[in-house]
Structure formats: structure tokens, C-alpha cells
Amino acid sequence: MTLESFDHTGVFRALADPTRRAVFERLVGAEMTVSDLTTGFSVSQPAISQHLAALRGVGLVSERRAGRFAYYKAEPEALAPLVDWIDKYRAFWPERIERLKDVLKGMDR
């Protein structure tokens, strides 16, 4: 999946669900099966599978099949558009507030 084809909005939406976000976080740096993941969540295996499907759909999680097992891991670089978004505004606001200060200095009273 290239960055150009990335579903920016879908990533926001996929991570809006707290359980799904928790699944994603558990899969960062750790490859797990669905049953590994189900341990530690008070969520059924089918529900975990659904969350995984949603995360895979936007490229946040990848699947590797080996024999009769499927292993899942997070693809954190898929968050790059969100990081870019934040970086943009971390630079934007201080610059604009400096302009605001100039505006205030120029006001009559």
C-alpha cells in the first residue's frame, strides 16, 4: 500500500473505536494470532476478528499466514498521515499567534 492510496479518513475512523485501538496497540511490535489477542480482552474471538478486518482494511494491520495459523501485526507507519497532520498544526499555530500579537500591537485601544 503506497501512501498515495492511503485512506486517511478511514484510519481516523478505524481507530475511533477504543477496543480496536487497543487491538492495534497490542500488535505494535508483537505478532499475534487471534487467540493470542483474545486473551486479555473481554471481547469474543469473532469480535476481535471483526476489529482485525477493519484494521486490515485501512492498512493498519497486516496478516501473515503460516500453515493453519494467521499472524497479525501492526503497521504503525500507516499512521504517517495523522502524524503529518499534527506536525502541520504544531508549526502553524505559533506562527499565527505571532501575527496575532502584531495585530494586537497595531490596534488603537
Next chain:
Amino acid sequence: MSDLADTVEDIVLDYDLDEAPEKVWRALTQPELVAAWLGPNDIAPEVGHRFALEPTPDKPVDCEILEADPERRLSWRWREADERGGMVDSTITFEVTPTPLGGSHLRLVHSGVRAAGAGSVLGAANDNTLMLWSLKWAA
């Protein structure tokens, strides 16, 4: 979980200004003054007022006033298009407090990203609230 490096939080910026809250409020709410530091706009400090803002040429932001407590607190929704034509919502809040020497303390908070995708998602926007900044990811 050692790969989880960063925790991103709301963008929060604090400033001490020489001007009194009354003056700062005008700079935050009068279109011609806002235009001088934030971009062309038709802002009015009334809850529910929708206005267009163009902080960057040809990249308009669709705004709606969420809170307007004169000389204290101003908040608006900040809705912009992402690269694919979806809409991304966040919230801008200005908090103004008087300082003992007659100036103001200004706090700016930019927070709470949520995605309102094309089509039906807009109607279910509350279900799509994403507090982006609570996310952690590998740097």
C-alpha cells in the same frame, strides 16, 4: 510495548499578552482583525454561526462556533478536507484570562480529531469521534 515511543497530546499553546481581554477578544472575533492573522473569514462570535476561513490560499476550512463566552472563551469546529476529499474535524479553543497587570493570558487548544467521511458518516459523526492524541505509535 517498547516500540511505543511517543504519546501525542492536544496541541496546547500558552501566551502572555500585554493587551486586556476585551482587546484580545476583538482580535479573535472581528472579521477584519482575524483576517490579519488567521486569514479571510466571516466570523461572528455566536454559537452555531458557520463561517468560512482560509488560513492558507485555496485550502478553506469550514468552521462553526461551538462556544462564545465574551472575553473568556471561544471555540469553533475546524473542518478541512484531507487529501482524498474526506473531511477531518477538529476543535479550536481560545481561553482568555485577565492577568493582574491588566494584560491577558491566552491559551490555544487544538484538539479532538474526528473523521467525517464522505456520505453517511457525517450523520454518525459522534460515533466516529477520535481523540487522536491519546494514540501511541512507534516513532
